[in-house]
Amino acid sequence: MHGVDGTGTADRAGGADRAGGADRNGRVAEFEELRPLLFSIAYRVLGSVGEAEDAVQEAWLRFDASTTRPESVRAFLSATVTRISIDVLRSARVRREKYVGPWLPEPLLDDPYQDPARAAELADSVSMAALLLLERLSPLERSVFVLREVFAFGFDEIASAVGRSEAACRQLLVRARRHMAEGRPRFEADRRERQELAERFFGALSLGDVAGLRQLLAADVRMVGDSGGKAPRLARAVAGAENAARLLAAVYPLMAEVGITFQRREVNGQPGAIFRDRDGRVLHALVLDVADGRIRTVRAVINPDKLGHLGPVADAWALDREVKRARRAARP
Structure with a gap:
């Protein structure tokens, strides 16, 4: 029982x-x-x-x-x-x-x-x-x-x-x-316009083309970099098409010289790119804010704490030193 x-x-x-x-x-x-x-x-x-x-x-x-x-x-x-x-x-x-x-x-x-x-x-x-x-x-x-x-x-x-x-x-x-x-901006760009502007922007960036970049940027464009104090600042309060175009055209060729590349990606639903070092590690994410037929803001997230979910993170400080050495070597 x-x-x-x-x-x-x-x-x-x-x-x-x-x-x-x-x-x-x-x-x-x-x-x-x-x-x-x-x-x-x-x-x-x-x-x-x-x-x-x-x-x-x-x-x-x-x-x-x-x-x-x-x-x-x-x-x-x-x-x-x-x-x-x-x-x-x-x-x-x-x-x-x-x-x-x-x-x-x-x-x-x-x-x-x-x-x-x-x-x-x-x-x-x-x-x-x-x-x-x-x-x-x-x-x-x-x-x-x-x-x-x-x-x-x-x-x-x-x-x-x-x-x-x-x-x-x-x-x-x-x-x-x-x-x-x-x-909100008065006139927002549609998806096709955003993509066309982004294609031209990254093409001009690759060539270091100041004039090409300048004509894509709004007169009051702003460049904003988020390092959180944990990486070199990408841009220090840069505003205006001329200033932004000259900085972008000067910096990217030097970055390319030390092996930094970028991959076009949509970031937060907007045109952008992920920049990586020569070993494929993530350096920063760049996002373009497009409105009124021009790029109004260029935003870069470079704080390593915010990039880990995208893959292994690059040593931004070491790369910054390499870029500065390349700049000094390029001076006449």
Whole structure:
């Protein structure tokens, strides 16, 4: 009798284990299906690949540890990753206030979330220019704007995600839209125009063609480099087409001389390139902001802490010394 009871108990335990395993496997599958959406939400709120990946992982841990099944897994996980991102952003704001030099988002080569119905909103919202505009918003405004304008969440879902009433979320959205609209260029370039300008820009850059570069740059173009104090500054407050064209035309041939190459890539949905040393290690990411038929901003992310997700990172200080030696050798 004991043996039968024991066997029955073991069978029931084994069945429970198998059921529990099946349930967890189901959770894993549901989570993995939603992972691209969760990362895309977190990245737009945080502007950091690493922090977004950490927020997604924390959302999984909370989902895996929950003892009840949410009515909507998508709503639960979206709300969870949003709340985590808001908390991270609040602490990140303090760090960014102490950041050395200009702060730029971490470069993103591929947005994992694809939705043909919202392709334009998704591409626009991940650009460096848009992410920098989002930096002007409070964490709550930023989250509401991302969930509503980019991912078309309902106000009931947004209210649950940010812990505010629907009426409050509508007010947050109004303020966010106003701030975003104030900072946008009057005429934005379409994709084809951006690509054509970028092709000409990188061609002129390769040749060190000052005149070719000058005619592509807006009169008030700005060059911005984000080194975070951890790499040589790529550009020191360079503004104006003449200054920028001369600097670019002078520096790239010297970089090429020490084995630095670039690969054209879309960076944050905008034309750009990844620069590498002679061993293929990442030196920096360059992004072009195009509007009104000209390149308005040239942004370079050179902080090594922001490049690790793109591959092994180059020693920017050593390369800077090589470029300076090449410059001295080139002088008559």
